Amino acid sequence: MSANKFFVEKLLYPAMEYGKGNRIRAYLREMKQTQYAAPEALHTLRTTRLKQLLHACAAGVPAYQSLGITDEGIEKDPWAVFHAIPILKKSAFQNEPHRFLNTKYDRSQMIPNVTGGSTGEPVKFFMDRCTVEHYEAARWRGLSWWGITPGSRSVMIWGNPIELSQEQQRSARWKDRLLKNRTILSAYDLTEEEVTQYVRFLNRYQPEYLYGYASALETFARLLEPSREKLRLKHLKAVVSTSETLSDSRRQCIRDTFACPVLNEYGARDAGILGYECRCGHLHITAENCILEVVNPVTLEPAAPGQSGLVVTTDLNNLAMPRLRYLLGDTATLSPEVECPCGVTLPSIQSLDGREDAIFELPDGKLVHGNFVNQLSRKYHTIRQFQLVQTSVDRAELRVVICEHGMLKEVEAFRRDVSGFMPGVEVKAVVVPCIEPSKSGKFRYSIRQFDRSI
Template sequence: MPVTGFLIRHVQWPLMERWKKNRTRQYIRELRQGQSLPTEALQASQREKLRTLLEHAVHNVPAYAPYAQEWQESHDNPEAFLLRLPILSKSRFRQNAEQYIAQNGDRSTFIPNRTGGSTGEPVSFYLERPAVEQYEAARWLGLSWHGIQIGDPCVMIWGSPLELSQHQQKRYRWKERWLKNRLIIPAYDLDERRLDTYLRLIRRFSPVYLYGYTSALYTLASMMLEKGLTLDVPLKAVVSTAESLHEHQRAVIARAFAAPVINEYGARDGGIIAYQCPSGRMHAFSENCYLEVVDPISGIPLRAGETGLLLVTDLHNTVMPRLRYQLGDLIALSAQTCDCGIGYPLIEHIDGREDDMFVSEHGTFVHGHYFNHIIRNMSSFRTFQIVQHERQRVSLKLVKEPKVYLPAEEAQLLEGIRAALGNVDVQVSYVEQIAPSASGKFRYAIREFPLTTDLLRE
């Protein structure tokens, strides 16, 4: 929709800036300037933002008030001071949420938000407009690396705002269509019998790019390849977000849509953290957030290249600061630089969620990717889901490919599971399909009990 995109860029956004004081484009310009800075200058800028946030938190946020005196003695080294603060888990935050609200804030300006709860109990929190606009600025800057600009038409394979009433959902879709130039295809209701309808909708809308959950894009792409169908719309990119993007998924999505696949990394309660550049590396927006990687059990900081739990400190949300917030993901940072010319620091790899990691009967860790690597080379199964309820008890759902199913491959799969986890009880069930969550996300590996030091000492 060229006309709609033009009006969004040249009419709607300037009006928002004048009437609502929206500063997203200003933040985009600032982030673009930041990406050209030398590493030392970027680090200095981030350090000053962290210092400002900590100064605010210890004097205005009850949860951090006990550290005010210590801060006065060490404010010249904000990174070292941050390490003295406890890790903020989601459960701890939920139980004490009011303690993280800044007492000098104007609650009438707070923006309520919450996570979707697809991985457990939802987390409710507050943001402020500048923080939201900083997130949007990071997304648009990342998209601009691939030639995508504000207002370009986009088809989203996305969840539905289930918490809204029917009237509110209609209004939501209207805003998406005419104010954002986006068409939404529900990710939670993909059906191969409606594949022709989906493709007709996308062709008619003629998007510049697709955007959606990794598993939903992969499902749609797999259906297209299986039926020998093509999109026949020149796309600049397919943007994968909200879930881990595996290389076999990337290959299928790229082949089906004849476009490069870009990885966006972020979370509703963490903002837009990183974007993939044209060279294929993930750049973290260090002007917006301070990232740490720690050991999942001890909480000890890890070096670049070592995989651990990600802790995020949002540098712009002053109404409800969450310092060292445990997002729940496993990543490794990188000390390298990228040949693309973008100076933002690199994430070496993103390994998925912390609760994708299983625990063997011997106390060793086994990432959920392990099971995916076994099964994706088998022709007997269309898809699967494995859940570790307790260390010794696992359930496995399998969707068979009836014409090519081989009992020997199932035996091989069970052997692989026990080789990794030990002599565990595996309850196998055969299902016609494995439905995604209400939001449209799909998870194939889930651990239901917490990782604790005491657990590993049993």
């Protein structure tokens, strides 16, 4: 065990528990037990937490007090009370965030946070310590399936904290190295000229895992691919992709370069760690911490397992600012499978399909998810990157980055294929030198730039 790993796991975490009452490791131990729980036991746990959450809402959260939720109703059938609550859209929350604050909660114990705003205006909200620590425990539980522990050395391919001064950034890097045993490579400054330095750094630093946005990890992998035989990563256990859709082609590219498993972490700043991929390839939901629903994008009624829909989440631990049945902005498909060979009994997500605003609307009113573009792209080997942007109900632009010896006829064939899935929409193909990520650092391959009429 390295000195840094020993410091984090044997000294830092025990000191946080003793001095500050930190309970991450306690929650982690609990979750390593409940991941194997029988469905009935897991349901009982979730019901208990749901009751606590609903009682807190009835006692001190104006947005839910106005719905007439009663303690008697909660005790009689908490799930019936829960499902009667209207789905909460981000816009409704942003318009009146004060109505979701728990007036009975000590404001000095509330932790402010804000989303990255990758789909529009950032969402500002509050959490509490219990919530944050459950998020961390969920992350370490998922990573433990791959032999990774809280002190494992890591490299993050991430954005710079541009809101910090130079001095603050240096301090943050020092704290990352010492207190988290990780270092950050800026996803915004990756260049071919520095490839030799990257290889030397990785071989010297010897991380146990890499972590970052799928697009940033893919960019890093492509830069290193010509030099991959020079990589000597003796302890690398996995590459962890987060925040973006991990397509099959991206996964393969990253896996080929780093010669290790590539796994999916599903989480959101305003919802926590929602799921982790196990060694059998199933994305298990963190069911102890949240209620994750998938609903039809038009009717908002529950979608059947195997059918894609909008993701709706409820954090079972956040009593400071509850958001029940919160429309996250993602689309996903729940798995109909109930058992996993890995032994984990938690339910799972069959696929993460992208963002809600990647659902395109056709002139005849039909909806088509932008994930089809990713499926079509697989047969075009000279197309390096692409992005389909629907600018209006009858117009879209297909932006394409091609390899050095790419062929324009493939671009045109790709455009025709895309048009076939979007009847009535004029699709224009444009070859561009690069496609920039959003301000949050995330890359999205399908975007609808207007509100749906439905």
